[in-house]
Amino acid sequence: MSHSVSKLVPAVLLIGAVGLGGCASKSFVREQIAPVSQRVDALESRLQETDGTAKAALAEAQAASGLAQQHGQRLDQLNGRVDGVEQRLQAQEKRGKSPRN
Numbered sequence: 138m139s140h141s142v143s144k145l146v147p148a149v150l151l152i153g154a155v156g157l158g159g160c161a162s163k164s165f166v167r168e169q170i171a172p173v174s175q176r177v178d179a180l181e182s183r184l185q186e187t188d189g190t191a192k193a194a195l196a197e198a199q200a201a202s203g204l205a206q207q208h209g210q211r212l213d214q215l216n217g218r219v220d221g222v223e224q225r226l227q228a229q230e231k232r233g234k235s236p237r238n
Contacts, residue, residue, distance in 0.1 A: 161169075
């Protein structure tokens with residue numbers, strides 16, 4: 138039995154050494170991750186800038202939409218007034234009166 142135990146110990150040590158040899162150190166992992174981390178940070182920064190630009194553009198578009206709607210309402214009011222003036226002019230022309238100057 139001691140003969141089989143003496144063979145077992147080196148086998149276990151060999152398996153352990155091979156298994157542990159595949160582990161990476163923390164510094165190696167940091168070195169490998171650093172470029173990726175820098176790229177992610179740069180992309181996050183660009184994304185934040187783009188998001189800010191998009192939000193500003195949306196706010197401007199909404200403001201422009203509001204102004205366009207106000208101007209459209211004002212045009213509708215003016216069209217109504219112009220229509221009223223035209224109707225009065227046509228009525229005066231039918232009665233033979235000349236419009237006031």
